[in-house]
Amino acid sequence: MRVVVDLNRCLGYAQCVFLAPSVFRLNGEEALQYDPNPDDAMRQKVLRAAAACPVQAILVEHLIAKEGEMS
Amino acid sequence: MSAVSIKETVADLATTFKSTGRLVIVGASLAGLRAAEALRKEGFAGPLTIIGDEPEEPYDRPPLSKQVLKGWVPADHTKLPRVRQVDAEWRLGIAATGLDRVTKQVRLANGEQVPYDRLLIATGTRAREWPNAREAALEGVFTIRTSTDSAGLQKALAAKPGRVLVIGAGFIGSEVASVCRELGLPVTVVERGTAPLVGALGGVIGTIAAEMQRDHGVDLRTGIRVKSLEGDGQGHVQRARLSDDSVVECDVVLTSLGSVRNTEWLEGSGLAAGFWGVGCDAGCRAFDINGVVTDSIFVVGDIARFPHVLYEYQFLVLEHWDNAVLGAEVAAHNMVSLEPDRRPHLPLPAFWSGQFGVNIKSVGVCPFGNEIVFTQGSIKERRFAAAYGYRGRIVAAVTFNHGKWLEYYAAQIERSAPFPPPPAGYDRPEMRPVPAEFPDPHVPTSLPDVILTGHDPTERGAEFRARIY
Numbered sequence: 001m002r003v004v005v006d007l008n009r010c011l012g013y014a015q016c017v018f019l020a021p022s023v024f025r026l027n028g029e030e031a032l033q034y035d036p037n038p039d040d041a042m043r044q045k046v047l048r049a050a051a052a053c054p055v056q057a058i059l060v061e062h063l064i065a066k067e068g069e070m071s
Numbered sequence: 072m073s074a075v076s077i078k079e080t081v082a083d084l085a086t087t088f089k090s091t092g093r094l095v096i097v098g099a100s101l102a103g104l105r106a107a108e109a110l111r112k113e114g115f116a117g118p119l120t121i122i123g124d125e126p127e128e129p130y131d132r133p134p135l136s137k138q139v140l141k142g143w144v145p146a147d148h149t150k151l152p153r154v155r156q157v158d159a160e161w162r163l164g165i166a167a168t169g170l171d172r173v174t175k176q177v178r179l180a181n182g183e184q185v186p187y188d189r190l191l192i193a194t195g196t197r198a199r200e201w202p203n204a205r206e207a208a209l210e211g212v213f214t215i216r217t218s219t220d221s222a223g224l225q226k227a228l229a230a231k232p233g234r235v236l237v238i239g240a241g242f243i244g245s246e247v248a249s250v251c252r253e254l255g256l257p258v259t260v261v262e263r264g265t266a267p268l269v270g271a272l273g274g275v276i277g278t279i280a281a282e283m284q285r286d287h288g289v290d291l292r293t294g295i296r297v298k299s300l301e302g303d304g305q306g307h308v309q310r311a312r313l314s315d316d317s318v319v320e321c322d323v324v325l326t327s328l329g330s331v332r333n334t335e336w337l338e339g340s341g342l343a344a345g346f347w348g349v350g351c352d353a354g355c356r357a358f359d360i361n362g363v364v365t366d367s368i369f370v371v372g373d374i375a376r377f378p379h380v381l382y383e384y385q386f387l388v389l390e391h392w393d394n395a396v397l398g399a400e401v402a403a404h405n406m407v408s409l410e411p412d413r414r415p416h417l418p419l420p421a422f423w424s425g426q427f428g429v430n431i432k433s434v435g436v437c438p439f440g441n442e443i444v445f446t447q448g449s450i451k452e453r454r455f456a457a458a459y460g461y462r463g464r465i466v467a468a469v470t471f472n473h474g475k476w477l478e479y480y481a482a483q484i485e486r487s488a489p490f491p492p493p494p495a496g497y498d499r500p501e502m503r504p505v506p507a508e509f510p511d512p513h514v515p516t517s518l519p520d521v522i523l524t525g526h527d528p529t530e531r532g533a534e535f536r537a538r539i540y
Contacts, residue, residue: 002150002151002152002153003152004131004151004152006392006393006396007133007392007423008392008393008421008422008423008432010423010474011474011475011477012430012474012475027137027425027428028425028427028428028429028430028472029428029430029454029472030429030430030472030473030474031423031425031426031428031429031430032425032430033134033137033138033143033425034138035138035143035144035148036131036134036138036144036148036149036150037144037145037148037149037150059152059154060152061152061153061154062154
């Protein structure tokens with residue numbers, strides 16, 4: 001699955017880090033780093049993290065498209 | 072014909088265009104993808120072609136100098152999430168090489184011509200290459216812009232080189248130096264200017280960035296140039312000679328010298344394209360070389376050079392992530408809308424950078440300011456906010472690990488509020504504005520990624536009409 005975080009919007013509340021620690025990490029106190037292509041098994045956790053983000057900075061692909069499909 | 076019927080005819084034309092017009096986007100990265108998606112959201116149902124010189128589908132670049140280099144995320148794992156179906160014809164791996172505005176065709180590297188009714192230019196930038204081609208070709212010398220670049224550098228860092236040399240201490244160079252230290256690699260950073268980040272944030276903040284680098288064990292050398300890179304017998308880089316006659320032994324070199332705008336393919340098109348990008352109005356419509364606005368060509372992303380009301384209508388180029396995203400929405404809307412419905416793209420510029428465990432964020436255009444004042448927090452703890460001023464008004468702000476306060480400053484900047492700004496919080500240091508110490512724009516340094524390009528074209532390419540007496 002594909003994920004992108006708008007890091008202009010991100011304010012480092014780190015709710016995502018608690019909900020999906022293998023996908024979202026803090027580098028220092030405030031700088032978020034994340035895995036933009038987590039395993040599909042993480043889907044529920046990532047969706048929960050996206051929903052919990054106080055500034056709604058996490059965008060998760062919701063298209064049902066096969067990997068590499070270009071339409 | 073009555074006025075009403077003309078209005079109806081125009082409305083009909085617009086509706087027809089939305090269903091049958093041919094749209095072409097040149098550039099298949101963040102701006103190009105988001106524009107394609109926005110066009111479909113706007114109800115455009117006609118044929119859409121997306122041309123890109125890289126073979127990969129659109130991917131996100133910020134992780135390439137951070138998570139990817141650390142070895143956490145593979146370089147080909149940053150493909151951008153899609154927000155809607157674009158139903159486009161993708162022409163990837165083929166560069167556009169020319170534009171004919173008379174026949175309305177884009178020429179491709181394989182000789183094909185792609186016709187358009189409306190065109191969006193989103194060809195962005197590329198990494199500035201090390202000027203000596205023979206030295207740049209040495210094994211172990213890298214630039215970083217594409218996922219392939221990042222994959223190569225990641226592999227080289229994972230092989231535990233004896234020392235990494237970073238040339239240029241802008242954001243990319245500083246971020247890579249930070250990753251090297253996280254990986255425990257010895258790193259030397261050579262910067263022509265007086266401090267890291269000096270072009271984007273000025274010398275006062277640059278001094279703090281320099282301390283940050285040194286505290287983390289970076290061998291930082293400022294005010295120094297790299298004269299030459301030398302290889303061993305096998306063509307692998309071995310050492311660098313610096314302008315102070317010192318020598319740095321290194322196995323990996325990153326040249327982070329800023330970017331070059333991909334405008335060469337527009338040569339001869341008659342558009343206002345050049346070193347600073349492609350000139351356009353605030354509605355993303357491209358100018359021709361005489362400053363006449365075009366009807367059918369739009370520009371967006373890193374190469375769009377547009378006037379901004381907050382900055383005395385100076386033309387800005389912004390190599391920022393959200394400039395691509397927000398600009399794409401406006402350009403797409405304006406491409407399929409009639410004049411009264413067109414919108415301006417007037418973002419408050421904003422960017423971030425993660426380095427040495429500090430989150431650096433900024434809003435506004437810092438180099439527009441000439442004074443800086445620390446408004447919150449502590450420099451010593453590297454947790455602070457500072458505001459930039461110009462002629463008594465606030466024009467930008469920067470935070471180090473203090474991002475939650477940035478919105479406060481953004482609101483002040485949007486209102487052109489007085490500088491120094493009223494106190495934002497309780498943790499207020501003594502506020503005394505000092506010169507922000509931006510380098511003279513004529514002094515060479517790695518180019519910052521927000522550039523005030525001024526009112527004047529850099530090239531006298533305009534054709535002035537002779538006055539007839």
